[in-house]
Amino acid sequence: MKRIFIVIAVLICSQNVSAQLFSKEKVQNLQNFDKPRFSWGYILGLNSYDFNFDYTSEFEDADIVVDNTIGFSVGLLGNMRINDYLDLRLEPMVTFTSRNLTFSNPLFTSQFESFREVKSTYVHVPLLLKVSTKRLNNFKPFIVGGVSTSINLSSNEDNPDDNSSGEFRMKTNTNYFELGFGIDFYLYYFKFTPSIRGIFAMSDELVQDNDPDSPWTSTIDKMSTRGIFINFTFQ
Template sequence: MKHILLFVFLAFFGYSANAQFLNTAGDIDHERLNFGFLLGIDRGSFTVVKQRDFSTPGSNPFSPDTLQAIKPMGSMGFSLGLLANLKLNRHFDLRFTPKFSFIDRQLEYQYNKASDNKILLKTVESTFLELPLLLKFKSERQNDVRLYVVGGVKFVTDIRSKKKKADDISYNPDDDRKLVKINNSFLALEAGLGADIYLEYFKFSPELKLSHSMNNIMKSGEDNIITHPLAGLFAEALHFTMYFE
């Protein structure tokens, strides 16, 4: 992650502000509507909301052990997609960036037993189709670089939902992977910053962005050893995305 932040920092400040414009990226700034594609590296996790009595001995009817802690564990993934950018005026663009995101999120459960500590790691597997609609505010161009901030909302749906339904039909209670379920679709907020770097024939834009689901995404009606101590789960992610326009 340090290398990613360093790359973004260099992209922001690695060019002289006093030099003359060198590249036009194919005169992209004169186009009302332009397109591109994106590649991303993502780190997904959960914000965990626990029941008040989650650590009370005997509070979980599915386990005789006492739960000490529930910790979200970050997991790396990747994304790829397309970009449609509509120029509103000199400083504002409207961006639609549909993409496929492949991220697994994990939860670590720490139980206390009479003789030792027991740690269980549960993985929530997802393949998301994300449909973000974002507003981009751009600074004045300095040399071949223009800085920007971006924010908006996205609709997220799990394209593995049909497979999950098939899995439910053949449910095996000993299969821990099926004990944590999230809603098939939800809304999330996104905000971040980036830099447009103008090259001779195209524009390259590294971007760092955070996202957080607006509502609890844990599926209701699922009560088992893993979900009983939970009051809610919120999906969060750190996205490092490279746009090519």
């Protein structure tokens, strides 16, 4: 009987704890944080940029291998509240990244010919619409999407040298569309928001070599950036 009583007591305690954890509302932090029309913050993050290549019809079997690396981002956040579920966000940031290209052309016999390291520094400016769920205790999931533009400070677009001299050239200005999701965590002193977002360029970024029959660029019909941002926002 004593063992039965202990088991019953443990079950009752477990049910009470479970009820408090999953059904009872907790004390909310920063209850009025989202009420102001405008709010501000800063962003730290990681990024991974890639290239998507479309080849010309006569070179459909061409292959350029892209080895992308992990870069980092720093930026600011400006948020305009529309209502409890919609926000308009401006997130200007500077991103640093690097991509390694290997050209699989049988004419190339040295690393100087077949390998290009593409280092990029972007001034990236997204305008995004954030669509949130109802706040659940101290967190609030959301999805976000919009458009952005960037200036590639390392594009080499105006460089007269091309791949024959070891210089890979890209266009300076690019436009993207973006889509992602995240969660707002309302901590005791501030709001912390981890999010993940994909970016997809809408235009061709390649600057063709001076020689129209260049073994590096003549096979490429279009080159466009795609990438992933993992951002940590503090407000």
